[in-house]
Amino acid sequence: MNLDPLLSKVTKPARYTGGELNSVVKEPEGKVRFGLAFPDVYEVAMSHLGTHILYQELNRRDDVWAERVHMPWYDMEDELLSRGLSLFTLESRTPIRELDFLGFSLLYELTYSNVIRMLDLGNIPVWARDRDETRPLLIGGGPCTFNPEPLADVFDLFVIGDGEEVVHQIINEYIQWRDRNRQGGKRFFLQALSRITGVYVPSQYRVEYGDGGRIRRIEPAPGASFPVRKALVRDLDALADPVRPIVPFTEVVHDRGMLELFRGCTRGCRFCQAGIIYRPVRERRSERIPGMAQQLLSNTGYGELSLVSLSSADYPDIQELVKDLMGRLECGRVALSLPSLRVDSFSLDLASEIQRVKKTGLTFAPEAGTQRLRNVINKCVTEEDILATARRAFEAGWDSIKLYFMLGLPTETDEDVLGIAHTVSLIGREYSRVKSGRPKISVSTAVFVPKPHTPFQWEPQIGVAEMHRRQSLLAEALGRGVKYSWSEPDQSLLEAILSRGDRRLGPVIVSAARAGARLQAWSEFFDYNIWRAAMEKEQLDAEFYANRQRDSDEVLPWDHIDSGVSKEYLWRERERAFSQMTTPDCRSKRCLGCGITGLLAQEKGGALCKG
Amino acid sequence: MQRIRARLGKMEQIKWISHLDYMRAIERSLRRSGLPLVYTQGFNPHPKFAAASALAVGVTSEGECFDFYLERPMRTMDFRRRMSQVLPTGIPIFEAVSVPLTEPALGAIVNAAWYTGCTRRDSDMTEKEVERLVLQVLSSPQLPVKRQCKRGEKAVDIRPLVFDLKAVLEHGDELLLLMWVATGNEGSVRPEEILRVVSDWSSSKICPDFVRLHRNRLLIRNRRGFTDPMQPQGFFREMI
DSSP states (O other), rough: OHHHHHTTTTSGGGSSOOOOOOOOOOOOTTTEEEEEEEOOHHHHHHHHHHHHHHHHHHHSSSSSSEEEEEEEOHHHHHHHHHHHHOOTTTOOOBBGGGSSSSEEEEOOGGGGHHHHHHHHHTTTOGGGOOOOOOOEEEEEEEEGGGGGGGGTTSSSEEOOOOOHHHHHHHHHHHHHHHHTTTTHHHHHHHHTTSSSSEEOOGGEEEEEGGGGOOOEEEEEOOOSSSSSBBOSSSSSGSSSSOOOOBBBOOOOOOOOOOEEOOOOOOOTTTSHHHHHHHOOOEEEEEGHHHHHHHHHHHHHOSSSSOOOOSOOGGTTHHHHHHHHHHHHHHHGGGGGOOOOSSSSSHHHHHHHHHHHTOOOOEEEESSSHHHHHHTTTTOOOHHHHHHHHHHHHHHHTTEEEEEEEEETTTTHHHHHHHHHHHHHHHHHHHHHHHHOOEEEEEEEEEEEOOOTTTTTOOOOOOOOHHHHHHHHHHHHOOOSSSSSEOHHHHHHHHHHHHHHGGGGHHHHHHHHTTTTTTTTSTTTOOOOOHHHHHHTTTOOHHHHHHHHOTTSSBOTTTTTESSSSHHHHHHHHHHHTTTTTTOOOOSSSOOOOSSSSHHHHTSSSSSSSSS | OEEEEEEEEOOGGGTTTTTHHHHHHHHHHHHHHHHHBBBHHHSSBBBOOSSSSOOOOOEEEEEEEEEEEEEOOOOHHHHHHHHHHSSSSTTTEEEEEETTSSSOOOOHHOOEEEEEEEEETTTTTTTTHHHHHHHHHHHHHOEEEEEEEEEEEEEEEGGGEEEEEEEEEEEEEEEEEEEEOOOSOOOOHHHHHHHHHHHHHTTSSSSSSEEEEEEEEEEEEETEEBBBBBBBBBBOOOOO
């Protein structure tokens, strides 16, 4: 397919041409054709570590060819539509309907309408029931699958949890079924798949609704597991090392080598979904990291290496490791970066250590503006910590600092909002104690979105008018010396609707997508009016999903999805939150009984959890 | 320190990446190579190398010139071999020569480029007709074209920037246009601008858009004619 006539018309044509270093081209004959689909543009997709890991994991096999498919930018989408061309894979430009599998990474809810548009662009029926075995099988993966219900009628199956091992089991089953002439059809195949831990086949569950639209019950088909347990990779070091990622030509969001230090986090911040669904903590052995780093760099040529995790400073040997790596990387002028640092002096020492090659900004996330509210969300950082860290940062030569907060957390009052501005002004005062001039402080706030599988999963989100009011309150209090950026309230509302949504939202997503909702995670394309109209058409109410207080005994749409952490534990944490009681990190203290040990015990081998 | 000048290509499969992307791909290849690189100073050090001239997106080339700097001297054939092992498919390395450190920068000396463009034409056009057309263009004292700039449109005379022009009839309905034009700080002309003029003067017998465009060489033009930046002492004129 000669794409030149299209490519000469669109922005950033390199998004669509493939051929990057470490991309894989195979002889298609006899291979299982797997499309790794990402429902956002190339630059975002290629910054997603999971996609790179699965790409390498799948392409290690001789019997599989994994290729990439992304959401095109609007200009390319229009070109494809106007010419009647199908969405194609980057590697071989194969129309996506010719693939065996299409596996979508679902990372954030605002990409859901892109999934639908990509299917439409590929001429693939969007409803699972309308696709027979001649069509690609649709798999969803990623954090959103811990409540995949809004897309339950679109996907054939979801992989809940870590995908690296499950994906091989799925493909092995597929090859067997394919070689038996697809005996029994798609239904039979899905039934076989549903026996794999971590595989959720939504068509095997029926949802009954009752009073006021609440779920009465979720009914599994005979033989279907209930609940569906997440898949868990017990030992990251037992997997093949993902040290040969694709190196994009064009600049992407995270333009650096990524090396995963550990998966999971035990800090227990009560708003944080990742902190629950990726439990337990699984660390890579520290002696393996330098060798992997070396390989990664010699395979890619990146000038920056990022040690990825949910809280890098929590890695046990982090200080030693950073020193070791810095020694090795300095001669090649490779910079090291540690995202997700805590607000404390230990983290600052780490940050200072790694700044020797490349001076980057300093970012901290206190999340809330008062001690009271930080206790509520279990973000156990004190004002003294924040100020001492800021002061030492200024002493160490930083002049700019970035701070992340959330607005609309449960129990938040105006005092908490103003507390953000107060903290910022105290940071400014620390600066003037160290040196003259003014620091560059930027503050950014996101509106809190209650997420499934968190202690706040029952809580209402604040209304849009209230979001606006609190944002202006803060903007005014911060004054002009501070750069303030905030999230779009309507976008946060939609995120709240979809993240705790049920199956009735499926038709809403499809009709919004067809009414023009595309690239909705991009504020320039976001249009809440489309969604409002789609909700109205289905006679659904935003408030029901976003702003309603749920009872402890309500059947939640994701109750049949088992993250390993029990609903009882989450409720207990919720109760502690409302009495401002913090819960210590179970890494350093005793086991808190979150339930994850139970999930581990159900499998062979000893408990991984340190509790 | 050693300075090695090399000629690289940008082939069909990567022609849609930008100049910046192309530079970054070369930088990463250098980092993979294990060669004794010289790094720039400052907060964000990177391997030191310099391009002669940026290439437009969508254009292939076999004439991109770069100066690379190494900590320790090495044989240029070894440099070429090591680089060809690490450069991505789509970026070949054709030749490498050692250049004195005192030589002026590539960007300061390269001022011309030779392009070959392929376009469509009426199948009944004859050699004579095409030849006459080219002669007509070249003998015209002025070739005004319109260029977009910050404050709307601007008229520019590109005649002094077009050094030579040849047209070759290919079988079928294709026409090759060989263009020697100015590029760089002292003014440059885009091959598309020339084609537009040729197309206009052909009473639309020649299509105003290229099907393919290729940069054959970057050149140094002086009073004696063209020289090759890879061999600054030599005299250079290559024809097909």
